[in-house]
Amino acid sequence: MAVDINWSELGFGYVKTPFRYVSRFDGEKWDGGALTEDDKITISECAGVLQYSQSVFEGLKAYTTEDGRIVTFRPDLNAERMVGSAERLEMPPFPAERFLKAVDEVVAANRDYVPPYGSGATLYIRPFMFGSSEVIGVKPAKEYEFRIFTTPVGPYFKGGIKPLVLRVSDFDRAAPRGTGHIKAGLNYAMSMHAIVDAHNNGFDENMFLDPATRTYVEETGGANFLFVTRDKRIVTPKSDSILPSVTRRSLCYVAEKYLGLKVEHRKVALEEVPSFAECGLCGTAAVISPVGKIYDHGREILFPSGMEKMGEVTRLLYDTLTGIQMGRIPAPEGWIREICRR
Ligand code: PLP
Ligand code: COI
DSSP: OOOOOOGGGOOSOOOOOSOEEEEEEOSSOBOOOEEESOOOOOOOTTBHHHHHOOEEEOOEEEEEOTTSEEEEESHHHHHHHHHHHHHHTTOOOOOHHHHHHHHHHHHHHTGGGSOOTTSSOEEEEEEEEEEOSBOOSSSOOSOEEEEEEEEEEOOSSTTTTSOEEEEEOSSOSOOTTTTTTSOBHHHHHHHHHHHHHHHHTTOSEEEOBOTTTSOBBOBOSSOEEEEEOTTOOEEEEOOTTSOOOHHHHHHHHHHHHTTOOOEEEEOOBGGGGGGOSEEEEEETTTEEEEEEEEEETTEEEEOTTTTTSOOHHHHHHHHHHHHHHTTSSOOOTTSEEEEEEO
8 A cells, every 4th residue: 555655755753654563561471462553552650661761662774675675674683682771671671583573563564654765764663661560669660561663764864964063062871880881761861951952052963971081982862973084994982881883883894894994993082083084973763974073162173074975984884884774785694684575
């Protein structure tokens, strides 16, 4: 069935699709799970998620390939990361194998909403899980709900691939030894004030620094950094309090194995940033979005790649990664999971 959506006009917003997946944990085990058309959730006012933010989530996309297959990209890494996120918040992990099957089911059921090849849009998939039973003393809930919904999306940043302007934030995102390395809703709540304040001051995003010393680069509210040196090495910040991005890990592999570039995953001092030639934000939503400028308290760091277009290496990385995702370039073994035909 053709759906009435102008794919190329889509931004990164919520468009309700017909089906979602639900499974419930009753204190001992997950039930068999099923698709439903009901997008509403009814829970107690005292549910763990409402009182103490016991929630974790994932984000991945389904793509239509050049030859009309609907595929996901490395969903096993999302499944695995969600297990780790749940364990960190004392939630019962949803089994990785079941996660993969549930993603397949919900995407296949919503296949009419997977944007066509070449439209510039994709189907964003949002698995999430929360404490659904009552807690009033600070402790984990007994019961949980795991759900997956989908929504067709366009580019995360308005303006598509126009270089972004960032600022070094005075707010911190995640504490050392805290929860920055997992995908928990609470990390995003922490970043809300910083992003609203950044937008109010004319910036697209925040560059968060390590909260302990405020000298090393961490990440933004929703993406990892990737830098390119003047001699075309790829440098990505290493820290225990940033999310291990599937996109960043994939781009580093692509840089090394497909493009023959050297890759360094290490601590990156803010003071080193002006020496880089290019900067990008990488994530499922962001893909790799170029950064043109970063403001650091009156100092302006303008990358040589400028404010008009993506840097040369960023462009190569973008084209190769999206080429793999859309089936134009052969993928490494196990990266593409085929679901159905469009
Ligand atoms: N960092 C944060 C804080 C994120 O929310 C995301 C998005 O998922 C990323 C990085 C990028 O991760 P991935 O490439 O796995 O989507
Ligand atoms: C993603 O890239 O999947 C995310 O979850 C980032 C979010 C800020 C939309």
